[in-house]
Amino acid sequence: MANILLLLPGGVKYIDKYGDVLWELREKRRWLIAISSDGQYIITGRIMGPMASDELILFDKYRNELWVRPISSITEVAISADGRYIAACGGSVVHYFNKYGDRLWSYDTRITIRSMDMSLDGSYVVVGNNMGVYLFDRNGKLLWEYDTDGAALTVAISSDGKYIVAGSKGGKLYYFDRSGKLLWSYNIGDLISSVDISADGKYVVAGSYNNNVYCFDNTGKLLWSYETGAWVNSVAISSDGRFAVAGSNDHKVYYFAVSSVISTPTPTPTPTPTPMPAVGEVRLESDKVAVAPGETFDLNIYLKGNVSKAVLVNFTYPNLVEVVDTKTYGVFDLIDTITQGTGYVKYLGVSTTGVNLSNKIKVATITFKVNNSAEPRDVIKFNVSTATINGQNVPASTITITIVSEPWQKYDTDHNGKIDDLELLQAIQDWLNNKLNDLDLLNIIMKWLQS
Amino acid sequence: MRHIFNKNIFRLSLILLSSVIIISTATAVSIKPAWYYDTGHPVTKVVISSDGDVVVAGTPYTTYVFNKSGKLLAKVKSGVSDIDLSSDGQYIAIASRRC
Numbered sequence: 001m002a003n004i005l006l007l008l009p010g011g012v013k014y015i016d017k018y019g020d021v022l023w024e025l026r027e028k029r030r031w032l033i034a035i036s037s038d039g040q041y042i043i044t045g046r047i048m049g050p051m052a053s054d055e056l057i058l059f060d061k062y063r064n065e066l067w068v069r070p071i072s073s074i075t076e077v078a079i080s081a082d083g084r085y086i087a088a089c090g091g092s093v094v095h096y097f098n099k100y101g102d103r104l105w106s107y108d109t110r111i112t113i114r115s116m117d118m119s120l121d122g123s124y125v126v127v128g129n130n131m132g133v134y135l136f137d138r139n140g141k142l143l144w145e146y147d148t149d150g151a152a153l154t155v156a157i158s159s160d161g162k163y164i165v166a167g168s169k170g171g172k173l174y175y176f177d178r179s180g181k182l183l184w185s186y187n188i189g190d191l192i193s194s195v196d197i198s199a200d201g202k203y204v205v206a207g208s209y210n211n212n213v214y215c216f217d218n219t220g221k222l223l224w225s226y227e228t229g230a231w232v233n234s235v236a237i238s239s240d241g242r243f244a245v246a247g248s249n250d251h252k253v254y255y256f257a258v259s260s261v262i263s264t265p266t267p268t269p270t271p272t273p274t275p276m277p278a279v280g281e282v283r284l285e286s287d288k289v290a291v292a293p294g295e296t297f298d299l300n301i302y303l304k305g306n307v308s309k310a311v312l313v314n315f316t317y318p319n320l321v322e323v324v325d326t327k328t329y330g331v332f333d334l335i336d337t338i339t340q341g342t343g344y345v346k347y348l349g350v351s352t353t354g355v356n357l358s359n360k361i362k363v364a365t366i367t368f369k370v371n372n373s374a375e376p377r378d379v380i381k382f383n384v385s386t387a388t389i390n391g392q393n394v395p396a397s398t399i400t401i402t403i404v405s406e407p408w409q410k411y412d413t414d415h416n417g418k419i420d421d422l423e424l425l426q427a428i429q430d431w432l433n434n435k436l437n438d439l440d441l442l443n444i445i446m447k448w449l450q451s
Numbered sequence: 452m453r454h455i456f457n458k459n460i461f462r463l464s465l466i467l468l469s470s471v472i473i474i475s476t477a478t479a480v481s482i483k484p485a486w487y488y489d490t491g492h493p494v495t496k497v498v499i500s501s502d503g504d505v506v507v508a509g510t511p512y513t514t515y516v517f518n519k520s521g522k523l524l525a526k527v528k529s530g531v532s533d534i535d536l537s538s539d540g541q542y543i544a545i546a547s548r549r550c
Contacts (some may be wrong), residue, residue: 017505233494236499240501246494247508247509250493255486256484
């Protein structure tokens with residue numbers, strides 16, 4: 001259950017994600033807040049107004065006030081995942097504390113600070129001020145600084161502190177490595193209000209006053225953008241880089257499934273595996289879902305189950321394909337028995353004795369070659385006829401592979417009978433890498449033009 | 452066919468055509484949001500949990516909590532100026548707007 005700490009105009013509220021209040025602290029101040037990963041510690045900045053110094057206060061999750069330290073003109077607070085380190089910015093100064101409230105170091109950048117972020121364990125602190133970006137290590141050593149195009153209004157650092165992203169008032173997005181090397185930059189052209197980076201630094205999202213949300217990969221390639229109805233105030237990306245969210249002045253919250261775009265189409269995608277049941281199962285998986293006559297593909301056999309006696313997997317496949325190579329792993333044997341059936345003429349079996357398969361394990365790989373006699377739209381179906389573990393039948397998957405002959409069909413990864421832009425791009429990429437010949441590319445381009 | 456169709460011209464035209472496509476698609480890769488929610492007020496801050504399961508959005512008047520499919524889990528009458536999110540997504544911190 002996710003808990004939420006709310007700081008109301010009249011105080012602080014600690015609620016769970018369904019809005020139930022766990023505790024409340026009433027005080028008419030403006031607050032800043034950050035929370036440790038486990039939710040054990042809450043660091044707050046209490047803004048006291050012009051007559052008194054602002055305060056940095058550490059609370060535990062039971063609302064106990066652990067310590068208070070004065071910080072003038074506090075603007076940013078951050079806490080490491082384990083709550084051991086705390087950073088706060090006040091005016092032009094960065095302050096760094098341990099969890100006991102000891103000030104380990106302070107650094108005056110001499111220019112008003114606008115943004116700050118901390119790596120997961122507190123090893124690195126990135127700060128953006130009206131001049132540029134600064135990276136500090138845990139000991140307060142300034143590792144580097146970089147002058148940005150206008151104020152660095154927003155900064156973010158990857159969980160491991162390896163990559164840093166910054167967005168400037170002048171509309172430039174910067175991507176640095178830890179050593180301060182600018183790996184790439186991108187001119188968005190209008191004020192960048194918010195940036196975020198995935199845990200591994202692989203994806204970056206940015207929001208701008210030009211109304212757009214942008215998503216980049218770590219090479220600086222623009223993966224996508226989306227135009228909202230007004231300027232974008234805030235963006236965030238999930239640590240795993242799969243989802244992004246944006247808040248816009250058009251009153252809307254937008255949720256994006258980043259992965260629907262970043263999964264680059266490949267000519268032969270791997271079928272999505274489904275979870276294994278606990279009892280035991282046989283799973284067939286192929287490295288390709290569509291193959292051309294003359295092409296080879298691998299069929300992998302996976303087993304799961306608590307096997308103490310024997311495993312036997314028999315499966316049949318049509319005579320459109322022939323086995324060119326077999327490989328077994330561990331104690332498994334491949335039984336190659338040929339029989340005559342209707343349409344499906346062959347079967348292969350895998351067997352063993354006395355093995356514990358509490359985890360999913362790959363037991364065999366069979367490489368097939370598609371006969372040249374195979375016709376387009378022919379289907380190769382691998383049907384498991386018998387799968388027994390300890391003499392008991394277990395569920396088994398069936399796999400279907402489609403024969404394609406037109407070069408474009410291999411690139412039609414969504415099987416809609418058309419070549420769309422991304423599929424064409426993949427073909428061009430393969431062509432540039434000499435994986436595809438000119439005539440095949442021409443065939444794909446013609447199909448794309450028809451689509 | 453071959454004597455009227457120079458291979459180099461063929462390759463060149465392919466390169467030109469493909470670069471046109473690359474340029475046109477590179478600038479036009481668009482995405483549709485999985486969902487959106489109209490709060491009726493400017494959304495000033497958003498945060499998302501590590502796994503994308505929880506989203507919190509703040510406006511000057513109300514704080515909204517959603518799950519990943521866009522279902523509204525909670526709506527709290529409380530304006531926010533800042534939100535922070537713990538790295539494991541278990542806790543979300545929201546700071547009040549100036550009062």
